[in-house]
Amino acid sequence: MSHDHEHDHGHVHADHDVSQHDPEAAERNKVPFYGKRIYAIRDLLIKKGILSREDVQREIELMDSRSPANGARLVAKAWTDPGFKELLLRDPKAACAELGIDASGVTEVAVVENTEAVHNLVVCTLCSCYPRTILGRPPDWYKSFAYRSRAVVEPRTVMREFGTVLPDSVEVRVFDSSADVRYLVLPRRPDGTDGWTEEQLAALVTRDSLIGVTEAKTPEAAAVTAS
């Protein structure tokens, strides 16, 4: 969704009030009580000099610049470069820095590797923590009560809703991000990708595979989506 914050006609609302430009959007996005309230809070904070308009804009742009593509690049490089993979597992923030991804921030990051024997799945039952500094915002389902409740007690049933089925002999390992560590899954490299470039490999790494509800796409599945 685009949000043009550039104009300021002196009207406190003009730079973001979609209702003035797009009545359909206003209808679709009926703003709830706390939604309206945050604009009042924002305007007061700016008026009092606690935040500037630029402070807010900077955070919007920063979050917009982050996406699962960052995770895909990390994984694709780890698949092709054993030294990088070792770094990614040992010191994810340093690995991010090597690829120009700014994951610096208060929280720690840990990368957990899927293998033939282990499949990892990430959840935050207490509030929906997520590696936002790398991947951007989490999907709605990740933040839902249903996921937060069910992922810890019936992970395979949850994964089946994404079409993922694993044999009982594979250990499904759930990580509940309860403290200041954010988890990222390193999915397994799909078969039939020998000789692929990092860019081609990155296209197989979906956001859902970085959370662990799915594996990375196979070349066949990727071809179907592409057509």
Next chain:
Amino acid sequence: MKFSPGQKVKVKMGEPQGHVRTPTYVRGKEGWVERVHGEFRNPESLAYGGNGLPREPLYMVGFRQQDLWQARYAESPSDNLYIDLYEHWLEGVPNA
């Protein structure tokens, strides 16, 4: 640093008031230390504007799903769950 990787630990019981980061479903349960994350400021104090000091060790603790949920866990016996817990929530388990 009270505990080391591989060591068996048990999560304390209790219903403390206020903000805690130890979910109910692991309380009273026995697992093992998988990894030591290092020392962090205590969120239970930070949550109320305290400075969270002194720092406290944070552990990645593993549990067998069957030990956490018993009969309620209907999936594979191979499955495990890992969660990050602060040291003051853990106690040692006498050697079996």
Next chain:
Amino acid sequence: MGGRPTSEQLNLAEHALADWEVVTDAVSVALGAKGLRTTDELRRAMEDMPADEYLALSYYERWARGTEQLLVEKGVLTRDEIDRKMAELEPTWEVS
């Protein structure tokens, strides 16, 4: 929340964020960058909410409410002035 009995299916649909959600996220993070709120404080403020409200509000509504609570607790803003500002902005919400 972990292990709370439910058979609710996941809704895999994703919605593009509404502008107010983007603003909520940005204001909260910007306050964090200024040291005016920590992650732990915000989590605690959201947990402080009455259970029925917590369950009824959406993710970003909870963020907005939690952020407001922290600002009021810290004396940065008063509820009165937020109410007044909100009333002042009310006419601008009408679709022309």
